[in-house]
Each structure stands twice: as C-alpha cells, then as structure tokens.
Amino acid sequence: MPGLVFILIILTSFFFTGIVIRTKSIFSGRKGPGIFQPMKDIGRLLQKENVYSQTSSFIFKIAPDIYFASVLIAIMLIPFGNQKGIFSFDGDFVFFAYILAVGKFFSIIGALDTGNSLEGMGASREALYSFLAEPAFFILMGSLALLTGYTSFADIFNGIHFGSYISYAIGTLASFVLVLIAMIENSRMPVDDPKTHLELTMIHEVMVLDNSGFDLGLILHATNLKFAMYGAIIANLFLTPGKEWYFSIPIFIGVQILFAVVVGTLESFIARFRMSHNPQFIFTITSISLLIFFAVLLILGKYF
Amino acid sequence: MSICIVLITILFVLLISFSKEAWSGNIALGAVLVNTGISSWVAVNAVIGHSYLEIINGGPVFGDIPIRVDALSGWFILMMNFTVLTGILYGRRYMKLYENKSGMISLHFACYIINHTSMIGIFIVQNSLAFLYIWEIMALSSFIMVIFEYKKPETLKAGLNFLIQSHICILLLTIGLIWVSSHTDSYDFNSISTYSASVSPAISLILYLYFFIGFAIKAGFVPFHTWLPYAHSIAPAHVSGVMSGVMIKLGIFGILRMLLLVNQNYLIIGYIILIVSLISGVYGVALAIVQHNLKKLLAYHSIENIGIIGIGIGIGAIGIGTKNPFLAFAGFAGSLLHTLNHSLFKSLLFYEAGTIYQTIHTLNIDSMGGLIKKMPQTAILFIIAAMAICGLPPFNGFISEFLIYLGLFDGVHSGSLSITTIFILSIAGLALIGGLALLCFTKAFGIIFLGQARSHFDNEINESEPSKLFPGYLIVFFILIIGLFPQWTMRLLINPAGVFTSGMTDGFPALKIISNLQSISLVAWVFLLAIASIWTIKRFALRNKRMVIAPTWSCGYSEANSKMQYTASSYVRSYRKLIGPFLIMNKKEGEIKGVFSSPIHSQTHPYDKVEAIFIDFPLKIMNKMMARVRFIQNGNMRHYILYGVIFITIIVFISLLSGVAAYLFNLIKQM
Known part of the structure; x- marks a missing residue:
C-alpha cells in the first residue's frame, strides 16, 4: 500500500515538534508542555x-x-522500506x-x-543557506546511487540492504548528513534559533513576521511535516527488507522519535553560531558527503 | 526552398526601404511570418524524420552549395523561428516609442529580416565558404541592430566590442574551414569528416578545438563571454531577447554540428566540454547575482544556461565515447531541450525587462520596487519565466535539467573512476547553479516587483498594452506545455538527439525517459491540484472572517518608509562577502565629515574578473607596445603617401623576388 508512508509521516508530524520541545524542557529542568501542544497552537491559528x-x-x-x-508533494515521493511511495520514478530525489x-x-x-x-534580511539568509546546503544533498544521493546502482528513492533504499554490513556504516554517516540538512532546512540550531527573541538573529522566524492566522498555521505545520519527512528518509536507511508491517512500522516510529530526541538534545547543548560562521558550517556538510562518496568508492573497489 | 526565402527577404527589405517608417514593423512581421512558414514546414518534416536535401549551383566561386536539413537543423530552426516571431511581435510595439526620433527604424527592421534569413542559412547551408559569408552577414546585421541607440557613447562602445569579438570568432572559423578545404579541395562540410578521418587523432582534436573556441565565443562560454553582458544590456529589448534566446545558440549549433563532422576521440572532447561548461555555469550565475543592471543580470544568466547546455553536450559526448546509449541520449536530449527552453524563458525575461525599462526609464534594480501593483500581468509573466529559469517544476526549465541529472546519475554508477568523480562534481555543480539561480531570481523578482517603490518616477506607471503582452503569453503557453506535458516534447526530441546516438540505440533510452517524464507530468499536475485544494480550503475556512489590512509590522518602529526596505545590494551582501575572492567590486564611498554630515553617497559597481585578466590586461600591454610605433601615425598626409609608395614597392619586389627565388630553386633541383 503506497499511501501508508504518507499517512505515517502525517501522523508523525503531529507529535514530532512536541517531542523536541519536551526533550528541551527536560534537559533544562522544566516541566514543559505536552507533546501535542504545538499541534493545539496550530489548530488555534487555523x-x-x-x-x-x-x-x-x-x-x-x-x-x-x-x-x-510543495512539502506535501515532497512527502509523496518518500518510500517505505521496499514499498514505493505514492509516486516513484528514476531521479525522483531530483x-x-x-x-x-x-x-x-x-x-x-x-x-x-x-x-x-x-x-528581507531573513529572506536573504534563507536563500543563501539553502543554496549552500543543496550540493550536500545531491552528492549524498549521488553516492547512494553509485553504491546501489539505482536512481530512485525506492530502489536505492531497497538496494542498500543487500550490500555488506559496511553499507550500514554508510547509512549512519548518511543519516548524520541528513540530520544536519534537516536542521538547516528547518532553520533550527546550530544555524538558526527558532526561540530567539531578537529579529536580527533570526532566519526563518523573521521571514514569517507578517504572516498570521491560517497562513501562519500552514507555515508552522509545514515545518513539522518537513521534520517528519527527513525523519522518514533517515528511517528508510534502517528499515529491514521484508514486507512485515509489524516490523517496519515500529522501526519507523522509533527512528522518528529518536530523531526528535536528537534534535532536542542538539538544541539543548549547542549554542547558535554567529551568522558569519554559518556558511563554513554548511560547507562542512558538503565535505562530509564527499567523504561518503569516497567511502563508497572504496567499498566498490573503484580505487586501486 | 532556400532561393525562395532569399527572394522573399530581398523583396521585403526593398519594401521596407520604400515605405513609411511607421509601417516597417508590420512589414517585417509579414516577412518573418512568411519565412517562418516556409522554413518551419521543412524543419518539422526533418524533425519527424524526413530530411531535406537541395543542391544549389553557386558558380565557380562557391561550387555546389549543399542545403541539408536534418533533424538537428530542423530542431534549431523551429526553436529560432518561434523566438524571432515573438521578437518581432514584441519589437514592433517596442519600437513605436522611437518613431520619428531616430530615423533608424527602417534600417533596424530590414536588418531584423536579414538576420532571420541568415540564421536559417547557418542552420542549413553546408558549404564552408557560403557558411562563412552567411555568418558574416549575420554578425553585421546583428551589430546594426545592437547599436540602435548609437547616439549614446556606451552603446557604441559595447557595439564595437561586440563587432570585434564576433570577428575573432569568424577568424577562427575561417582558419578551421579553410584548413580543411585546402587539404581536400572541397567546400562541402562532408569533407571535414573525410579529412579528419584521414589525419592523426591529435590533429583532428586540434581541428575540433579550433571550431570549439570559435563557436564558444559566439555561445559565450567562459572565458570567451566578455562581449555578451555589454551587447545584451544595450541592445533594444527584443534584440536582446533574440540574441540571448537564439543567436548565441548558433554557437551551440556549431559545436554540435562539428561534433558530428569531426572524427575525434569523443571521450576527451566530452571531458573538455564538460569542464568548460561547469565553469561557465557556475561563474555565470555567480556574477549574475551581484549585477544591479537588470539586463546585465539576465545576460550573465545566459552564460549560466549556456553552461548547462554544455554540460548536457559534454555528458552526451562522454556517453558516445564510452558506448553508453542512455548517457548519450539523456545528455544530448537534455542539452537540445535546454536550448529550446532557454530561448523561451530568456526571451520572455528580456521582453519584460524592456517593458519595465520603457515604463520607468531605468534598468537599475535598486531603484525599482512595488511594480506588481501597477503592472500585475508583467509581474506574472516575469515570475513564470523566473521560476522556469531556476529550473523549478512545473515549468520547462526543470525538464531539461532533469534529463541532464538523469544522465549524470546514470553515468555515476556505470562509468569508470574518473567519469564517476567528474560526474559527482558535475552533479554538485548543477545543484549549486540551481541554488544560486534561486538566490538571483528571488532577488530580481522580489526587489523589482514587490515591496514599495524605492524611488519616485515622474510619469505614471501603467500596465503595458495587450499587444505588447501577447508575445509573452504565447511564450508562457509553450513553457507550460513543456513543463506539464514533457512526454510530448520528448517524442519530438527522439530524432534530433538520435542524430548523435544513431548506431548505438534501439530506442530504449527514449522510451525509458518518456515513461519517467510521464510520472513527472503526473506529479506536476498533482502539485497544481494540491495548491488549488489548499487555496480552496483556506477560502472555506476564512469564509466568515473579515480580512484585516494593516501596516507591515516594523518591530515597534512607527515611521517605516520605503527607504528602509532591503535593497538588491543588501539582499546579496552576505553572498558577496562569501565569494569575495572571485569578484571585483569597485566601490566609491564619501567620507562622513563633522557631527552633522552633509549627505554622502556610496556606490558599488561589480566588474568581471575574467574580463580584467583575459581582455583588459593584454589590451594594456598591447597599448604600451603600440605606443612605441605611434610615430608612424603622425597625421601628415605626405608621410601617408610615402607609406603607400613603400608598401607598393615592397609588394612588387616580393613578387619579383619570389619569381627569382622559384627560378633559383628549380635550378638547384635540376642540378
């Protein structure tokens, strides 16, 4: 059933940010809101x-x-283990x-x-950081395409499990890159701080200063969806082959929760970078994905 | 067919020169329509598989002039005809403002027709000598079109720059073509392939590089691009549109044609083209972002898009070299489709830039703003073209970039180590180009059309008349057709791209790509549906609520004005700092004096570093060396006559001496 993952991602998006906030509140010694509080806020805005x-x-x-x-359509392209997403074709990650x-x-x-x-300032930063993050994602997908010999999300995630155990090492590295890309795309720490109180230091939050009501609700929930979407991609790296839903759904949910806790932990212990240091940080991700590429070359024995 | 087109052109040019200036635009439109009709008929047949061959007797000078229209020529002719047609539809309205002011309009439109005919000629004539003549006619007629506003000194300067560089291009082509014909005694293009098959691979590689550099000057590959931003920004809008849309594609056509004719090592050529194109693509867009002049910004984007087309050609050539049919097909199909796509959205962008220029009489992005409220239709046309040029779905730019991506990802896992590495870098480069284009066009659209007006204009700003908008809508129609039904376009591309891959494919790459594009078309429609349904839900949810209009939130500051908005320069400031080493920014800044300073000004002008290194620096050295022989040019008539006498004497003596030398040489030989 190709729609399954779509529904799962939508469901995850309802509590993802809640878990992040809850983790942060536990680390800072506060009681904190319930995990559905962000959804209630969005419901109020709508x-x-x-x-x-x-x-x-x-x-x-x-x-x-x-x-x-656009976020909804992007989610429709995500597969679920060896099941294809709602849409799947060669080059769907492009x-x-x-x-x-x-x-x-x-x-x-x-x-x-x-x-x-x-x-305008927020827009300028968003455009700058997203173009810097773009090559990292493409190099990562290129390396995975090289590793598996396929060029679509579903085939790549399917093929990755038939390699040796080293491919799981690559999966770990890849999920590291994906977590960082997700942090940049969603404007979270250490690139941006959504809870900052000063407009001058914001990126995404300052772009939506004038949005209100229904529109703001849409934008906020799009962020939740994007988080769940990247979580789903990461989960795909670890979903075992096989059709057993009672096996893959718990893994999926587990990875998502783990991802949310990691995001919360990162945000609790890392300070936001200075704006001028962000480009360097984003370049680092590109170099990590280049590392993955060289690792794949090594595995395939293309290096002599 | 060809004689017919030439006669029609001469007839219409005579008609323009004998009729009133006000009529010349419509007469040119008629000529373009007739020529387009005739050539498109042949071209369509060629694209669907029926090539056209005609041999004209060119007399003792030219010999036989073969006219061959294969699928490749057909594809380029169709693309060119459409842009020339929208160009004249727009241009005849654009030129109305200059009527009875310059007296150049008749000449301008006459050149427009001649230029159209010569471009058709370049695509179909396969006789070296005739080809060079036609190329020269094309270069001269476009020069006259470019310097339409010749009374402005910067126009003339840029025009001369264009004239000189286009003749360097002709010089290289002449050397290459004459080289071949002096060895084979034939002007037919087919002799190029027989010649290059008979010489060693290294020589045919050098021959190809000759042609490549010659055509690369026309196409605007870095570092041969320096004429392009000047010429595009000073020409009238429709000429810029046609130049950027199709005239620089003559260079692409030449590179592709020679790829077919010169018998070479495809792998090496592929690498060379790929690397040059990657540099062009990234450099073009990197410089486009910092431009303040709208047309200059668009011109640098042409360099970027030429780069993308070149990446397609490069991977196609590598595909042929490694006998990988999918790679070859995806590369050539992607580059051919991007050639078409770029001609659509870039000409549209130039037309809208022209409309903006005629409305507010400036091209400086920083003094625009808020135009969307006064010119909503222009804004919509501009944003569609902007999204298409960024390669965003569901528009046409995405489809061609997607084909190139498909080829690259396929090549990554099927090629050797060096191919894999260079393809990964190309993928990263292409992604970078996409991201940079997004930065550039959010800047362009956001600053020009959105927010509040940044400066006051005396005249009233109004939407332009429908006849000026019509060519834009015509282009948008095709942008959407290609973007939403890419599989249809792909069917048309099978033959033109197949020209290169013939002998190695049995149609399967095309079928695979078509089924892929069908899915993309489906997702694109679902995307539009999703937008529509969210919009409907929003309307439904807000049906009983009032809509509140309030001032923009200005963070507690109560006197927000238009000067406080972000400008184009501030929007790209952090980017500019980031790529500083690759840029030259000329900055002029006043000093703050005293406690209550008088107003001070700060100006920044971006300059091209490649131009500074490859053009300005050699010119400086040349100027220095020439200064030493400047005494020759002393303005004294008697000296000039003396030079003439010396020259004639030398010529006479050389011919005499050469006769003596030949006699002596023969004598020695006989001994």
Missing part, C-alpha cells in the same frame, strides 16, 4: 483570521499555500529537491513582499 500588510500583493496571500503544497525549492522560492518572495527590512 481558526483565526488573516491580517495582510498594506504593502503586500497576491504573492503574499498565495505563498503559504504553495509552500505547504524532483524532491526541486519541489522543495519551489516552496522556498515562494516563502522568500512572500517575505520580500511585505517590504519589511527584517523580513
């Missing part, structure tokens, strides 16, 4: 009216819709990256539409 800026045009009104839709870029394009120009200088 019932509110929208406030639009005088400066903005129709771009500002349609941007959240397109952003949300489509995945580019459809997310469509959403980013609109969230950036939506921010520029308000004419607010701080939102």
Whole structure:
C-alpha cells in the first residue's frame, strides 16, 4: 500500500515538534508542555483570521499555500522500506529537491513582499543557506546511487540492504548528513534559533513576521511535516527488507522519535553560531558527503 | 526552398526601404511570418524524420552549395523561428516609442529580416565558404541592430566590442574551414569528416578545438563571454531577447554540428566540454547575482544556461565515447531541450525587462520596487519565466535539467573512476547553479516587483498594452506545455538527439525517459491540484472572517518608509562577502565629515574578473607596445603617401623576388 508512508509521516508530524520541545524542557529542568501542544497552537491559528500588510500583493496571500503544497508533494515521493511511495520514478530525489525549492522560492518572495527590512534580511539568509546546503544533498544521493546502482528513492533504499554490513556504516554517516540538512532546512540550531527573541538573529522566524492566522498555521505545520519527512528518509536507511508491517512500522516510529530526541538534545547543548560562521558550517556538510562518496568508492573497489 | 526565402527577404527589405517608417514593423512581421512558414514546414518534416536535401549551383566561386536539413537543423530552426516571431511581435510595439526620433527604424527592421534569413542559412547551408559569408552577414546585421541607440557613447562602445569579438570568432572559423578545404579541395562540410578521418587523432582534436573556441565565443562560454553582458544590456529589448534566446545558440549549433563532422576521440572532447561548461555555469550565475543592471543580470544568466547546455553536450559526448546509449541520449536530449527552453524563458525575461525599462526609464534594480501593483500581468509573466529559469517544476526549465541529472546519475554508477568523480562534481555543480539561480531570481523578482517603490518616477506607471503582452503569453503557453506535458516534447526530441546516438540505440533510452517524464507530468499536475485544494480550503475556512489590512509590522518602529526596505545590494551582501575572492567590486564611498554630515553617497559597481585578466590586461600591454610605433601615425598626409609608395614597392619586389627565388630553386633541383 503506497499511501501508508504518507499517512505515517502525517501522523508523525503531529507529535514530532512536541517531542523536541519536551526533550528541551527536560534537559533544562522544566516541566514543559505536552507533546501535542504545538499541534493545539496550530489548530488555534487555523481558526483565526488573516491580517495582510498594506504593502503586500497576491504573492503574499498565495505563498503559504504553495509552500505547504510543495512539502506535501515532497512527502509523496518518500518510500517505505521496499514499498514505493505514492509516486516513484528514476531521479525522483531530483524532483524532491526541486519541489522543495519551489516552496522556498515562494516563502522568500512572500517575505520580500511585505517590504519589511527584517523580513528581507531573513529572506536573504534563507536563500543563501539553502543554496549552500543543496550540493550536500545531491552528492549524498549521488553516492547512494553509485553504491546501489539505482536512481530512485525506492530502489536505492531497497538496494542498500543487500550490500555488506559496511553499507550500514554508510547509512549512519548518511543519516548524520541528513540530520544536519534537516536542521538547516528547518532553520533550527546550530544555524538558526527558532526561540530567539531578537529579529536580527533570526532566519526563518523573521521571514514569517507578517504572516498570521491560517497562513501562519500552514507555515508552522509545514515545518513539522518537513521534520517528519527527513525523519522518514533517515528511517528508510534502517528499515529491514521484508514486507512485515509489524516490523517496519515500529522501526519507523522509533527512528522518528529518536530523531526528535536528537534534535532536542542538539538544541539543548549547542549554542547558535554567529551568522558569519554559518556558511563554513554548511560547507562542512558538503565535505562530509564527499567523504561518503569516497567511502563508497572504496567499498566498490573503484580505487586501486 | 532556400532561393525562395532569399527572394522573399530581398523583396521585403526593398519594401521596407520604400515605405513609411511607421509601417516597417508590420512589414517585417509579414516577412518573418512568411519565412517562418516556409522554413518551419521543412524543419518539422526533418524533425519527424524526413530530411531535406537541395543542391544549389553557386558558380565557380562557391561550387555546389549543399542545403541539408536534418533533424538537428530542423530542431534549431523551429526553436529560432518561434523566438524571432515573438521578437518581432514584441519589437514592433517596442519600437513605436522611437518613431520619428531616430530615423533608424527602417534600417533596424530590414536588418531584423536579414538576420532571420541568415540564421536559417547557418542552420542549413553546408558549404564552408557560403557558411562563412552567411555568418558574416549575420554578425553585421546583428551589430546594426545592437547599436540602435548609437547616439549614446556606451552603446557604441559595447557595439564595437561586440563587432570585434564576433570577428575573432569568424577568424577562427575561417582558419578551421579553410584548413580543411585546402587539404581536400572541397567546400562541402562532408569533407571535414573525410579529412579528419584521414589525419592523426591529435590533429583532428586540434581541428575540433579550433571550431570549439570559435563557436564558444559566439555561445559565450567562459572565458570567451566578455562581449555578451555589454551587447545584451544595450541592445533594444527584443534584440536582446533574440540574441540571448537564439543567436548565441548558433554557437551551440556549431559545436554540435562539428561534433558530428569531426572524427575525434569523443571521450576527451566530452571531458573538455564538460569542464568548460561547469565553469561557465557556475561563474555565470555567480556574477549574475551581484549585477544591479537588470539586463546585465539576465545576460550573465545566459552564460549560466549556456553552461548547462554544455554540460548536457559534454555528458552526451562522454556517453558516445564510452558506448553508453542512455548517457548519450539523456545528455544530448537534455542539452537540445535546454536550448529550446532557454530561448523561451530568456526571451520572455528580456521582453519584460524592456517593458519595465520603457515604463520607468531605468534598468537599475535598486531603484525599482512595488511594480506588481501597477503592472500585475508583467509581474506574472516575469515570475513564470523566473521560476522556469531556476529550473523549478512545473515549468520547462526543470525538464531539461532533469534529463541532464538523469544522465549524470546514470553515468555515476556505470562509468569508470574518473567519469564517476567528474560526474559527482558535475552533479554538485548543477545543484549549486540551481541554488544560486534561486538566490538571483528571488532577488530580481522580489526587489523589482514587490515591496514599495524605492524611488519616485515622474510619469505614471501603467500596465503595458495587450499587444505588447501577447508575445509573452504565447511564450508562457509553450513553457507550460513543456513543463506539464514533457512526454510530448520528448517524442519530438527522439530524432534530433538520435542524430548523435544513431548506431548505438534501439530506442530504449527514449522510451525509458518518456515513461519517467510521464510520472513527472503526473506529479506536476498533482502539485497544481494540491495548491488549488489548499487555496480552496483556506477560502472555506476564512469564509466568515473579515480580512484585516494593516501596516507591515516594523518591530515597534512607527515611521517605516520605503527607504528602509532591503535593497538588491543588501539582499546579496552576505553572498558577496562569501565569494569575495572571485569578484571585483569597485566601490566609491564619501567620507562622513563633522557631527552633522552633509549627505554622502556610496556606490558599488561589480566588474568581471575574467574580463580584467583575459581582455583588459593584454589590451594594456598591447597599448604600451603600440605606443612605441605611434610615430608612424603622425597625421601628415605626405608621410601617408610615402607609406603607400613603400608598401607598393615592397609588394612588387616580393613578387619579383619570389619569381627569382622559384627560378633559383628549380635550378638547384635540376642540378
């Protein structure tokens, strides 16, 4: 059933951020809200009216819709172990990256539409960091394509399990890269701090200063969905082959929860970088994915 | 067919020169329509598999002139015809503003027709000498079109730059073509392949590189691109559109044609093209981002897109070299499709840039802003083209980049170590280009159309008239067709791309790609459906709520004004700092004096580092050396006559002496 993973990701997105916040509160010695509190906040926002800026045009009104839709479509491309996603074709991860870029394009120009200088600043940073992170993802997928000999999400994740145990080592490295990419894409620590109180130090949060009500709810939930989506990709690296759903679903949920706890832990113990250090950090990810590429070359014996 | 087109062109050029200036645009439109009709008919037949052959007797000078239209020529002719057509549809409205002011309009449109005909000629004529003549006609007619506003000094300067560089291109082509014909005694293009098959591989590689550099100047590969940003930014908008859309593709066509004719080691050629293209792609977009002049920004994007096309050609050639049919097919199909795609969205962007220019009389992005409220249709056309050029689905740019990605990912796991490594780097490069293009076009669209106006304009800003918008909508129609139904376009591409892969495929790569593209088309539709349904749900959820319009949140500051917005320069500032070493930024800044300073100004002008190294520096040295012989040019008429006499004497003596030398040589031989 190809829709299964879609439903699972949607379900995970409901409590993912809740777990992150809960982890952070435990580490900082607070009681903290329940894990469904972020969803309740979003539900409240969805019932509110929208406030639009005088400066903005129709771009500002349609941007959240397109952003949300792009994340939904990206999720439809994610497979579940050896089961294909709703859509699966050769090179679907290229489509995945580019459809997310469509959403980013609109969230950036939506921010520029308000004419607010701080939102322009956030837009500038978002565009800069996302182009820096792009090559890392493509090199990673290229290495996995090299390792398995396939060029679609489903085939790659299927093929990765038929290699030796070294492929799990690569899976671990790959999930490290994916966690970091997810942190950048979702504007979390150490690149951005969603809980900062100063607009000057924000990236994503400052872009949505003028969004309100239903639109803001869409944008916030899109972030949850994106987290769950990257969690699903990571889970795919470790889903055992075989069709047993009672085996793979717990692994999937487990990896997602682990991912959320890792994000919460990272955010509790790492301070946000200075803005000028972010590009260097993002370049590091590209070099790690190059490392994966060389590791794959070694495994395949292409190096003599 | 060809004689017919030439006669029609001459007829219409005469018609333009004898009719009123106001009519010349419509007459040119008529000429373009007729020529497009005739050549497209042949081209469509060629693309679906019926090549066209005609031999014209060119007399004793040219010999037989073969006219061959194969699928490759057909594809390029169709692409070119469409952009030339939208160009004249837009241009005849664009030129209305200059009527009765310059007196150049008739000449301009006459050149437009001649240029169209000469481009058709370049695609079909396969006789070296005739080819060079036609190329020269094309270069001169485009030069006249570029310097339309010749009264501005910077226009003339850029025009001369263009003229000189296009003649360096012709010089290289002449050397290459004459080299071959002096060895084979034939001007037919087929003699190139027989010649290169008969010489050693190293020589045919050098021959190919001659052609490659010649055509690369026309196409605008780095480091041969320096003429391009100047020429594109000063030409009238429709000419820029046609130049960027199709004229630089003549270079791509030449590279592809010579790839077929010159018999060489495809693998090495593939590597060379791939590396040059990667550099062009990344360098082009990296410089595009820091440009303040809208048309210059677009011109640098042409270099980037030429790079993407080149990456396709490079992996295609590597595919042939390694006998990998899928790689070859995906590479050539991707590059041919990107050639078409780029001609669509880039000409559209230039037309809209022209519309903006005629409305607010500036191309400086930093003084624009908020145009979407005054010119919503222009804004929509611009954003569609901007998304297409960034390679975002569901538009056409994505499809061609996707084909190239498919080829690259396939090559990664089927090639040798060196191919794998270079392909991984190409994938990263292509992803980087995509991300940088996103940065660039969010800047362009966001600063030009969104926010508040950044400066005050005296004239009223209005949406342009429908006849000026119409060519834009026509282009958008094709952008959407290719983006949403890529499988249809792919069917048309089977023959043109098959020209290269013939003998190694039995159609399976095409079928595999078509089934892939069908899925993409499906997902693209689902994406549009998802947007529509979210929008509907939002409308439904907000149906009983009032819509509140309030000032932009300005973080507690109450007097926010348009000057406080982010500008194009501030938007890319952190990027500029990041790539600083690759840039030259000329900065002019006033000093703050006293406690209450008078207004000070700060200006930044980006400059091309490649141009500084490869053009300006050698020119400086040349100037220095030439200064030593400047005494020859002293303005004294009697001296000039003396030079003439000396010259004639030397010529006479050389011919005499050569006769003597030949006689002596013969004498020695006989002894």
